[in-house]
Amino acid sequence: MNLGSITNPVRVTARAAPAGRLTDGIGTRPARKPATAARPATAARPATNAEGPLASLIDGIVGHHHAHTRSALHRLAALAASASPHDRSLPGVARAMDGFAALECELRAHMTKEEAVIFPYIASLEWALRTGRTPVRSPFSALERPLGAILDEQGEDHVLLESIRKASSDYTPPPGASPAIHAFYEGLAALERALDEHGRIEAEALFPRALELEQSALG
Numbered sequence: 001m002n003l004g005s006i007t008n009p010v011r012v013t014a015r016a017a018p019a020g021r022l023t024d025g026i027g028t029r030p031a032r033k034p035a036t037a038a039r040p041a042t043a044a045r046p047a048t049n050a051e052g053p054l055a056s057l058i059d060g061i062v063g064h065h066h067a068h069t070r071s072a073l074h075r076l077a078a079l080a081a082s083a084s085p086h087d088r089s090l091p092g093v094a095r096a097m098d099g100f101a102a103l104e105c106e107l108r109a110h111m112t113k114e115e116a117v118i119f120p121y122i123a124s125l126e127w128a129l130r131t132g133r134t135p136v137r138s139p140f141s142a143l144e145r146p147l148g149a150i151l152d153e154q155g156e157d158h159v160l161l162e163s164i165r166k167a168s169s170d171y172t173p174p175p176g177a178s179p180a181i182h183a184f185y186e187g188l189a190a191l192e193r194a195l196d197e198h199g200r201i202e203a204e205a206l207f208p209r210a211l212e213l214e215q216s217a218l219g
């Protein structure tokens, strides 16, 4: 079983790119004009070891990337809520905020799904193999299907981010915007960079190894 055997319709549709392997480019972005908004420091690099046990990799993803994402979403939602009617009337601001609201809902549901269903199953397979126990079969048929859905969602996140970046003119606050909008745009740019790394670790390090693990454990 192999992620590369599945095409990713979201990416193909969203970017008009030729059909490719499921993991091609997920978590990575094409070269683009850099955001002109000041860039705050990105999140500290996680202590994830792509070569170590998958349970450790998962701990790093949840403990660093998911925690950082939830913190950023909370802060950005508060900034958006504090915007005045004048701010929302400025070009692109309301559309960027609406795009962020959709992204926030999607990301929260996505991370909960990973933490409640996908990651525990992967860790249980690894534990069973390591201890010689009988692996517990998943409530779904096999990892290939839920991982395909997860990667589709990450593709949809990229589409939302593209629309937010376009609405915000590459995170450039319009003239007359308040400090809250400046901070909101800077935070959006930082969130996009963090999600790039987050998605890349899952798509390139965790998920392919999880499929191999399932194959070893269940045949």
Ligand SMILES: [Fe+2]
Pocket: 061, 065, 066, 111, 114, 198, 202
């Ligand atoms: Fe994640």
Ligand SMILES: [Fe+2]
Pocket: 110, 114, 150, 154, 199, 202
């Ligand atoms: Fe994910």
